[in-house]
Amino acid sequence: MTSPIQLARNYARSYEASSRKDKGTILDTVTEATGWTRDHARHQLRSQFHQIRAGVSLDAAVDRRRLKPKKFSPRAQRALELVWKSSGRPCGKYLEAAMSDCLDSLERHGHLREGRHGYSPSVRRELLDISAATIDRYLRGAKADDHDDSWLTGTGAGMRASLPRQRMRSLLEPEPGYFLVELLTITTPTGEDCVTVTFTDVEIGWVHTTTFAPGTQVVDMLAQMVRAAPFIVTGVLPPPAVPDSAITTWAEENLIEIHCTSDLRQGSRVPDRTFSGLDLPLGTPHDIDAAIARVNELWAALADRLNYFMPVKNPVGWRPTPSGVRRREYDQPRTPVSRLLASGILCPEQTREVREKSQGLDIAGLTARIAELKSTLH
Structure with a gap:
């Protein structure tokens, strides 16, 4: 099965050489096959074209993306999901503001303990430093798998x-x-x-x-x-x-x-x-x-x-x-x-x-x- 990046590379040369109308057709094909937005598909097509001209292989490009170090550890990401579910599944903007209070409550009542499930003071510091956008990005998979109806999370x-x-x-x-x-x-x-x-x-x-x-x-x-x-x-x-x-x-x-x-x-x-x-x-x-x-x-x-x-x-x-x-x-x-x-x-x-x-x-x-x-x- 062709990966989205491979598909973008396959169309990159023809996209750059095509007319405006043909570019629209290629964008339709790529977005339908990958689920990307048109803006992201356009960015990937141009990026792959420049990488082809620079002689960068597809494996090198993919490996660089995959091996890019993450700012927050897997333990912090697991703790973040626990905090998110325990606090009623708020969006990142409000979870960031409530993070300190939620962590204090979870620690006081034994839901987060040092040494349990990888939680530690360093993990707490990571959670307090995490931004709203990063929270939403790390929780994307958890939100997709979560079927809670977020019933009456706000009022008034x-x-x-x-x-x-x-x-x-x-x-x-x-x-x-x-x-x-x-x-x-x-x-x-x-x-x-x-x-x-x-x-x-x-x-x-x-x-x-x-x-x-x-x-x-x-x-x-x-x-x-x-x-x-x-x-x-x-x-x-x-x-x-x-x-x-x-x-x-x-x-x-x-x-x-x-x-x-x-x-x-x-x-x-x-x-x-x-x-x-x-x-x-x-x-x-x-x-x-x-x-x-x-x-x-x-x-x-x-x-x-x-x-x-x-x-x-x-x-x-x-x-x-x-x-x-x-x-x-x-x-x-x-x-x-x-x-x-x-x-x-x-x-x-x-x-x-x-x-x-x-x-x-x-x-x-x-x-x-x-x-x-x-x-x-x-």
Whole structure:
């Protein structure tokens, strides 16, 4: 069977000597046979032509590519795959930012030990030095073989991205405490509606989700969500149809501002977050209570993984490109908990509690528990 490089070499001379139209035909043939993109195929054809002119044999060219030393050791690559799977399979950009926290958690709970599976301080240093692009490149094979559906790895991101930052800052204080509110109604086989409420902090990305039993009033849902937040809630941004007199009265009594998201959005509406694969096995009232308890346990595990281990980034401005197009600039990705601690809004007791919980969380255990709970809801 002809290798892709051999095929490129076979067509290299004719490609250079061909007309523009014939070059397009050769590119079609090479891309169809190799799976390369047209840009990569064009690069390989030209590269092989120059190597032929320079007298470089195909074996020498292939051997040089194959024998090129890798910057990171095979042990580091194996550990990288473990960290990636344990942290919920994030992309390289966010895994790079979360690498230190994930390694600390895996080491504290015995998933990575010195001398076990080749892990060592030198491997840790390699993982901390690895770039986002290299992470994605080394994990390409693992991602191709992985069939996890990456179910609900993020929450509220679409809502946060759809809100214009400058208009938000004109209305909201630039500190944690303002939460986007999202409501999702799930109709059970008995005809009753369970409502899932998601709170997402606008500034730091802190997430909290709870599913409520049928018949729960929206104002009671909001009150419970506010009590569950680990810091003071100063404002909520519910969907346009939610605010009513009862909610307005409750907000005034608790000194909580209400801003309707329709006042802040621009363009299309805030996209609805979908719970792909979620199927509540509800039949009798007893089933409803048990299923809601399992769902809320799942939300809690997901929220802990997102808030303590998954970085988020915030827009900080715009910069012009050489072509004159404005491009959004973002700050460095940081976890919601690190942004919360850096904000200075917590009292010493709250800070101690948050740090203790952060130290006690097992990222691999959370991911395993999430997978277990997911399997009961499909």
